[in-house]
Amino acid sequence: MKLQQIVAAGILTTMAGVTMAAEPVVGLITKTEINPFFVKMKEGAQQAAKANGAKLLTGAGKSDGDNAGQITAIENMIAAGAKTILITPSDSKAIVPAIKKAREQGVMVIALDSPTEPLAAVDALFATDNFKAGVLIGQYAKAALAGKPAKIAMLDLFPGHPVGITRHNGFLSGFGAAGIDAKTVELVKTAEVVCTADSFGDQAKGQTAMENCLQKNPDINLVYTINEPAAEGAFKALKAAGKEKSVMIVSVDGGCAGVKDVQSGMIAATSQQYPLKMAAMGVDAGIAYAKTGKKVAGYYDTGVTLIANKAMKDINSKDTKFGLDACWGNK
Known part of the structure; x- marks a missing residue:
């Protein structure tokens, strides 16, 4: 079993043969990397991951509407051992088959900011009303x-x-x-x-x-x-x-x-609206899933003023x- 496979399985083995839980791996996929909204979302995810000992993987489409780029990011994150993926869907319908494949492999998928169609395609939605x-x-x-x-x-x-x-x-x-x-x-x-x-x-x-x-x-x-x-x-x-x-x-x-x-x-x-809060909540949910196996479900309102x-x-x-x-x- 290769090291990458061992990490993906959620364990690390030391030279002395003692097993240790690997750090939780959470992925964040935004629509783009340059929109200030998504920059702040990434910042919130990084802060939450660092504070709680999680590894954060990030990816984005080349532009708003780049569904293919988001699909590639999902596939890469699964291969890298992510057990939770947070995503702001560029195409709310076209992304669904890729999300379905991820969930079938035991990955919890949470939509941030934008819902999928149907909403039930993801485990949960953290977003502005x-x-x-x-x-x-x-x-x-x-x-x-x-x-x-x-x-x-x-x-x-x-x-x-x-x-x-x-x-x-x-x-x-x-x-x-x-x-x-x-x-x-x-x-x-x-x-x-x-x-x-x-x-x-x-x-x-x-x-x-x-x-x-x-x-x-x-x-x-x-x-x-x-x-x-x-x-x-x-x-x-x-x-x-x-x-x-x-x-x-x-x-x-x-x-x-x-x-x-x-x-x-x-x-x-x-x-x-509050993108930092969306991302931080998503990372926290991903860490909890890695530790307890319990998934979040439904819609979580992140506030609007x-x-x-x-x-x-x-x-x-x-x-x-x-x-x-x-x-x-x-x-």
Whole structure:
């Protein structure tokens, strides 16, 4: 039996023949390595692994949507002895067969941030309540408009992604649309929505999407964005059109750059999520599984907070000082 196989089996044999438990091996696979959200997630996993004597393996796709890269990372981590794999799925459906193979080999798989389709494809999900994140900024935008008719542009993620759908629908529910809940699986469009476009969560694509929306309807006065990079792109387009002071932008993420954008007035409000907590919880669960054989199951809410500079009556929010104390990315 080779050393790598012995480690994978969970034991190490010393020269004296005494067996010792190998350190728990946990894998973390993110969508990309450069997005500050995933940088912070990796940091949280590294901190938890170091504090608890675990070995952390990391991998990522080359870009958002790189399913093949994530499959390769899963296979490599199994070969390296990982008994728990944490993953932020780039393609919530296409990754499922690879996850199934991992679980059949006794690997516990936990989705972070983004669910798989179906959710039961993984053992557990540690994530923001994305519907609530959308609801919070929808409620804020409704209150901030103070009865003024809305003409909304919605800069979404990309077609079919469950996080994009859930945040989009949550925003409209918070804004007052009836008959929408977290289980609504199709993108809803109400009469106030005059333009929808895919931003892929990217600043440049968000700018292009906003430019196209302004061509369709120059009277847009409210912009929802899937995340803060898309919001920054939207703001650039609005500024170029001379509309940055007359259009409100709301978003989701709560990264340090995004909170600073709230502080400056570029974004009116954002829903802050906590990637470090997601990853730390996942590593802790992986270590517990290695020690006890007990798996976690179901959905674990990692929290979300509305961050706004200007408070609205009857809307529960925190200011940007709170947001900067809790944010992720470069301050």
